[in-house]
Amino acid sequence: MxxxxxxxxxxxxxxxxxxxxxxxxxxxxxxxxxxxxxxxxxxxxxxxxxxxxxxxxxxxxxxxxxxxxxxxxxxxxxxxxxxxxxxxxxxxxxxxxxFPPPALGSYSAAREDAQDAARGVGTFPTLPAGDPVELSVAAFTSRAVYDSGHSLRDRTVRLTGFVTRGEGDTWYVTRLLVSCCAADATTSKVEVRGVQAPRTDTWVTVTGTWRPKGALGSSAAWPPLLNGATVKHVAQPPDPYEKR
Structure with a gap:
């Protein structure tokens, strides 16, 4: 044999x-x-x-x-x-x-606590008309941290990701970004305030408004803040990662 x-x-x-x-x-x-x-x-x-x-x-x-x-x-x-x-x-x-393993989740996201600010501050394209506007977590974080035109101001946005936790009652809606495969995954996350935190690794869609924080392009602006209005539990999408 x-x-x-x-x-x-x-x-x-x-x-x-x-x-x-x-x-x-x-x-x-x-x-x-x-x-x-x-x-x-x-x-x-x-x-x-x-x-x-x-x-x-x-x-x-x-x-x-x-x-x-x-x-x-x-x-x-x-x-x-x-x-x-x-x-x-x-x-x-x-x-x-x-028994295929699950997608990367909160454990992988927790290993990267800071984001590289090398892209610098600049203007971003105008957001589509109508609220709430659907954005990826990466797009929201980029605009919140680097957009000198403040395109997120006075806009209601909708973000989908999985829940990760910080200190105390702090929680984030989080997505992992990949260039090629899961091995090169990096983290984008948005701190959500004003609504109760769901269970860690739960997939949710959060609707809310941007809350400015820190100087643009600085570490104080990361992670960006969202004043949450609603949180809805959703199923994990077939493709759990955002693309660069």
Missing amino acids: RRYGPAVLLLLVGGALLRISLLSAVYMRYVQAGLRPYLVASGVLLVLLALVGLFRTARASALPANGGAHVHQHGHTPSAAGPRLAWLLTLPALALLL
Whole structure:
């Protein structure tokens, strides 16, 4: 049975990739949506390689005993006993196939407590007419911290993210931003005041108005404030990350 190990491992990994990218949207917990075709192609290729390996191994096993021994003596049959520890590689593949981990949440966000202010202060495009205006958490934080035109003033905004907690009763609506995959995720968060904090990691939509804080472009302006009016519990979106 051990001679089938490499092929089985390829089959598990390929199946896991197809499970998260072709049969569901779980892959968006790890990478951007644009990488889906590459994940699907990789999964298909691994499955095909596994099937070829299984076929060749089964064919070699069916050779006559003396013929098989002759081939073995010349080193042309696959080893029936690969390193036993290699089977441990099946555990991550099975975990991804059967129990895909959740998207990054409050623990990941808590590891980044400050935001780089290197972008500098400047003017931003005019917001769409009508209130409330739907903004990403990253867009709100950028305008609140860097917009010299104060485009958020006197506007009602709607933000969606997950709940993280600070000291005391402080809480934030938070999103993680990715450039390529979850490994490069950074945090955007807005402190919400005036409404009761939901449970940590709960996904919510918060409606409220910007409350100016600190000098533009300074660390005192981070994280920005929102005077909350309403908080609504929502389901986690299929793509939990915002894009840069």
